[in-house]
Amino acid sequence: MCGIVGLFLKDPALEPDLGRLLADMLVVMTDRGPDSAGFAVYGGGDAGHLKVTVRGPRLDEVEDALAGIARAVRRDTHLVLSFAVSFEEQVRGWLALHRPDLVVTGSGQRIELYKEVGLPRQVADRFALPAMAGTHGIGHTRMATESAVTTDGAHPFSTGRDQCLVHNGSLSNHRSLRRRLEREGLSFVTDNDSEVAAGYISWRLREGDSLTTALEAGLEDLDGFYTFVIGTENGFAVMRDPISCKPAVMAETDRYVAFGSEYRALVGLPGIEQARIFEPEPAHAYVWERN
């Protein structure tokens, strides 16, 4: 069992509150996933700059070594490096050479991605999620059933620039799909089936699909059960498997679109009493995008 929450803001006035709202939603889903949690927030960013979130020990060393080219913001076990796109090769090269032990959790113009083992409340507080601003965010609380409780196994997974995915469910054909995607040039950090799903969507987007057609293609290629919530630089999407094995409820108002594994997660949102509450249909791609 896992818990998923997602919040996509339409009203810019709510952007300073994104982290606070998302943190509250995440904590309500503790019952569904008490062993680890993670979230991606789409905050500020410039077109000419790249943000790379890395996770691991001895982050001071990274900060110092890259001080000349990257601005670093430290949050507990994670470090967000921001630098001009022209420095990308240099930054990634340094990381690969000097600190191969670090994990890049996500990168893009706006995404920041954090995950850790522990209760969702603790994870949210360690990274100061309540104080984060942004346009949209996705969170996940994990109850590991088939693999170890590790930070690597926590969601979200990011396999493309400004892309991330959280998953409730499990896939049966992730081994064969992984081999197919590796032949297409994708690489994976973990053995997790959800990372393969994220990679699949990244691959479809790379091949020119829209979010909608990428998710529809997944109906054919992904075998298993799933509720996915997906973030892109300007988009937010939801897809459930054809028998809607895993729960999902959504709320939409003029100000936001919100997703929760259970309605309880949505209770604290502003104006929830007037929101349109609905259950996403199975095998139907729901996509919202900002212009």
Next chain:
Amino acid sequence: MPAFDLAVTTRRELNAALHALPANTNETHWHVANPEGAHALAAGVNAPVTIEIDGHAGYYCAGMNQLATVIVNGNVGVGVAENMMSGRVHVKGDASQAAGATAHGGLLVIDGNASARCGISMKGVDIVVKGSIGPMSAFMAQAGNLVVLGDAGEALGDSLYETRIFVRGAVKSLGADCIEKELRPEHEEILTKLLLDAGVEGVSPQEFRRYGSARGLYNFHVDNASAY
């Protein structure tokens, strides 16, 4: 009238108070405020009382109900009235998946829509949905009546036993061993009674089509006799 505000008291206190009710209680009308999607509200009640929930309920609301009338002024999550034995559950909003699953008796009325697997494995309950129902509804349903004023999703009545299904709108597709059957006077009688019980007015039983089991899947086939 006993009132519980779930912003102040816990769901366990509410359910414990309901479970402690004797059959001849004078506290016959209960009011629950601020449910905020909490699970298992008024589950396992076994007394002839009315419980009104003001707001949205979570999973398994009024599960295993016996004798009680549970009214939800909002939506309900997965498995409302699951395994209900008797009594009445009235949802004024929408219901999530598996509404009335495995229920043996009583009446479940949903004013809005019910999503996937409505009435799955129902065993004698009557379910009236004023809106539409989702895919795979009445899967392996065994007894009782499922009445739908709107449409039904894919694979209606798959592997059906003896539940009667009445749909007024369109059926996207029928599941294995589920077929359309003639709507005879005795079925119109059943429908008339259920529509009345559910408070539906101005709808004629003749507007419905009846679906049931082709009885090809679950009956013993004599050709298999030598296998035993």
